[in-house]
């Protein structure tokens with residue numbers, strides 16, 4: 001009997017499978033891709049889009065076209081709940097999709113509980129489209145005044161963001177103070193030399209660094225650090241780490257410590273073999289994240 005194969009999310013982990021969708025369609029199976037956007041933005045080039053090194057159309061995949069050109073259906077929607085016993089997916093639109101086999105590639109997000117703050121001047125580094133919105137916001141605001149831009153988070157994503165904000169301002173003759181706030185030691189998981197190179201590169205560019213201070217609280221235009229100091233800002237980037245969305249946990253599926261779908265070495269849910277997952281949204285059984 002022919003099956004309905006559903007792909008949820010058209011990110012990095014699904015791209016090769018999406019390129020080969022025709023293999024399933026040619027066998028007579030029905031294939032559907034569900035994603036909240038027609039496009040997927042490649043994260044490795046996202047910071048370069050922020051500065052303007054790349055144009056948005058140079059770093060994105062047209063995933064709806066990719067699916068439809070290969071005979072699959074595309075649903076612009078988002079999965080809010082998995083009902084494994086009924087083999088259905090509940091979508092944000094209120095619709096329900098039945099599946100025989102489903103594969104998740106829903107990636108990761110900056111947890112919303114991190115700093116309890118949203119606003120038009122505050123940008124989490126995921127989804128990557130936020131970096132385009134940040135670029136547009138900064139370009140508009142910097143014409144009117146000198147700005148204070150902060151980047152919170154001491155990992156590679158934060159470093160790339162700070163460097164590319166600097167480039168954006170340079171290329172557009174904008175004036176801003178850039179402050180990089182690293183809760184722990186800058187790039188603590190990488191060799192010491194990498195951190196030293198970043199420190200001297202930031203120093204040359206007048207990007208100030210605060211290391212070892214956690215952000216305790218955030219208001220619309222102010223962050224408060226755990227030592228009590230208050231730092232005003234016009235634009236903030238939040239790069240404090242990512243984890244899978246709560247979709248799997250909320251749906252009652254077995255998950256790893258961080259909430260990723262718990263899968264075996266064939267990338268199948270340990271509870272339901274017809275549910276697969278790949279990329280940032282999974283936890284591999286027996287392989288805790290480093």
Ligand SMILES: Cc1cc2nc3c(=O)[nH]c(=O)nc-3n(C[C@H](O)[C@H](O)[C@H](O)COP(=O)(O)OP(=O)(O)OC[C@H]3O[C@@H](n4cnc5c(N)ncnc54)[C@H](O)[C@@H]3O)c2cc1C
Pocket residue numbers: 008009010011012013014034035036037039040043044045046047077078079080105106107108125126157160245247278279280281
């Ligand atoms: C600024 C930045 C730079 C980075 N640079 C690099 C780098 O240079 N090299 C590197 O290896 N890694 C880099 N990373 C990490 C990298 O982004 C992730 O590891 C990678 O994106 C994970 O790919 P994925 O396929 O799991 O998910 P993603 O590529 O994030 O794809 C997930 C997709 O699922 C969709 N989706 C999510 N939820 C739902 C839902 N409920 N329903 C339907 N669709 C949904 C999303 O819209 C998205 O299209 C970077 C991260 C950031 C933030």
